[in-house]
Each structure stands twice: as structure tokens, then as C-alpha cells.
Amino acid sequence: MEEKKIKQLIGKTMLEIAEAIETGSFGQKTRVGITILGSEHGSKNLIDGAVLAARNNPDMEVVLIGPKNDSGLETVEVDSEEEMHTKMEELLDSNHISACVTMHYNFPIGVSTVGKVFTPGMGKEMYLATTTGTSSVHRSEAMVKNALHGIITAKSMGLENPTVGILNLDGARQVERALKDLDSRGYAINFAESMRSDGGSVMRGNDLLCGTADVMVTDTLTGNIMMKVFSSFTTGGSYEASGFGYGPGIGEDYERTILILSRASGIPVVANALAYAKDLAKGRLAEKSRTEFQKAKKSGLDEILDSLKETKKAAETAEEVKMPEKETVTGQIAGIDIMDLEDAVQALWKEGIYAESGMGCTGPIVRVNEDKMEDAVKALVKAEFLAG
Known part of the structure; x- marks a missing residue:
């Protein structure tokens, strides 16, 4: 039994060493911040979620950004939401924290x-x-x-x-x-x-x-x-009890790892969001x-x-197209966006194929004669209404 315990300990140690080599942390905890002003459930809700996250994630150190408190967690003291977000950005840019969880934060377009x-x-x-x-x-x-x-x-x-x-x-x-x-x-x-x-x-x-x-x-x-x-x-919507929050802001050339919570997020979601932030930072x-x-x-x-964003296709299909002679249309072609549906019908008319628009149980459809299904599909692919 003692030998088995020793082998398990060695195995665990080797895994920790491998992870440390991969992440470059070598025993260092990932520091994740959370702002603690602005919740509909009060600051205590956020602090309790942070304490829970720190307890459940021994590889993470949680840093609170907000008023003084008795949580035992490191706290960077600020008194307003505006000051809180400014301090959060400073802590991220100085690498004091690797990621941060916050609420009501405005990202740039993109x-x-x-x-x-x-x-x-x-x-x-x-x-x-x-x-x-x-x-x-x-x-x-x-x-x-x-x-x-x-x-x-x-x-x-x-x-x-x-x-x-x-x-x-x-x-x-x-x-x-x-x-x-x-x-x-x-x-x-x-x-x-x-x-x-x-x-x-x-x-x-x-x-x-x-x-x-x-x-x-x-x-x-x-x-x-x-x-x-x-x-x-x-x-009932007033307390978010499940999940990991609204996640990290992603965009081309955007470098900060900032994750969003709702003001209605409860303690379990706060804790999960912090763990999500930690894993993203490690990743x-x-x-x-x-x-x-x-x-x-x-x-x-x-x-x-x-x-x-091109409008060429709309311009091409805007021209008046004569409707071919009506036919029985029992063949259905799915996969066309509803916003393109009437233009797709016009594109087929232009090729001499009678078609009608419709709505099937799984979405928009173009209806054609079954004998002309193959030609119709080829025409719609050529006109870029269907993927090839």
C-alpha cells in the first residue's frame, strides 16, 4: 500500500512538473482579478464567488478590485466603478494579473x-x-x-x-x-x-x-x-445560477483577457467565470x-x-426577369438564406427554370420541378446562393 501511494505521489508530481514546463509557471499561481462593484446582488455576492473560486482552484490567486473587505483575498482598493475599470486595465497591462472578470465594461467595435x-x-x-x-x-x-x-x-x-x-x-x-x-x-x-x-x-x-x-x-x-x-x-431570471458567464472579449489585435459577467450573476457563476479566466490565461x-x-x-x-458586403448580386437580380411558364413544383431545395430567397427564385427564372419560394419545416426552400432539380442546384451554386 505504501509503495502504491509513493507511485501516485510521483505520478502527480511529474504531471505538475510537465504542466509547469508547458506554461512556464513553475509553481506560480495564475493571478486573476475580479471587480466587486456593480452587482445587483451586492458586493458580497461577488466576494463569496471569488472565495469559492480560490478554494476550488489551488493553482489560482484571486485579486479583488474594489472597496476594502474582510475576505482574506488580496484587494486593490477603489471606490467607484469608473476608477475600478481604470485600475483593472492598469493591473492587466502591468501583468500584475493575467486576466480579469468584470461587469458593464465597454469593448471597442470589433x-x-x-x-x-x-x-x-x-x-x-x-x-x-x-x-x-x-x-x-x-x-x-x-x-x-x-x-x-x-x-x-x-x-x-x-x-x-x-x-x-x-x-x-x-x-x-x-x-x-x-x-x-x-x-x-x-x-x-x-x-x-x-x-x-x-x-x-x-x-x-x-x-x-x-x-x-x-x-x-x-x-x-x-x-x-x-x-x-x-x-x-x-x-426566473433574477439570479444566474449556472454556467461560466459571458466570457472573454476577442478581437483582432485585442490583447487584454477581460471576461464579462451579468449584474445578475450569482455566486456559482462568479466562481466558474474566474476559473474560466484562469484557464484562458493558462491557455x-x-x-x-x-x-x-x-x-x-x-x-x-x-x-x-x-x-x-458587396451589393453586386442584388443589383444583378434587381433587373426585371420574365417568369417562365408555370410547372408543378414538388422538388425542394434547402440551404438558401431567407434574405436571399426571392433573389434565388429570380436567378432561376433568368436561367429559364420555373421556381417558387417557400418555407419548409427546417427553413426557407426554393421549389422547382423534380425533373429540373439538378440543373436548378447547379444554377444556384453558380449564382452563389448555395455552397458548392
């Missing part, structure tokens, strides 16, 4: 946060990209960037090849085409497959509940609502972000994003 939740269906962890901030003022461009932000976060957390799904929202098919284009140019994306029978990388409600994808791509406003539902559906989030952006840009990211 930076958005990646939340982390427990999905209720299977209890899996899932990254919501994104939940606060704005990646771009252009919706589709923002969602493509959100996907990259989610991948960066997941990789920093140790998922080397995270699966990526796109929530079935307006613009989802356009985003899917852009991401598949980026993938085909060399930036590898591991697309998730919906649990629904018709599959595909565009996710439905069931996929949200079950955590089908490691990274779920959405627009920020939808992601923010989803975070609130996932974290507080058992409490070298800023370094991972630079690397992934460089790889994506090398694969044509900027060109793909520019193409999303």
Missing part, C-alpha cells in the same frame, strides 16, 4: 465575448459565439468573425479541433457559405452535424439543448438572450488569438468578409 454554458439536454459544455460586444456593424460579417472568436476560445481551453455549428437565424446560410469558403482556402473548420435527421451544419433548437456543437455561432443579441436563458431558466488566449487570425487572414478572411 471585440465580442464568447460565453460558456452547460446545455440542459446532455449537460455538455458549449461555447456561445458571441454574447456581448460587437464584432462588426455588418451582421453576416459579424457572425463569421464570431465563429473565429469561438474557435479561438475553444482552442485556448484545450479543444484542438472544436466542432462549429451555425444557429438557424437570418443570414445563417450566407455565413455558412463564407465559413466553408474559408475552410476550402486552408483555414480548417470542423463543422458540426445537426442531430436532426437532415443533418447539416446549420443548427436548430434541439442542437442548442443537447450541445451538438462545441462552438455555436450566433449574432450577439441572440447569444446574449441565450446566455440568460441557459444560466437562469431555473430561477495563452492572446497568443492563440494572434495565431488564429494570422492563419485565417492568410486563407483569405478579409476577401471573404468584403464579399459579404
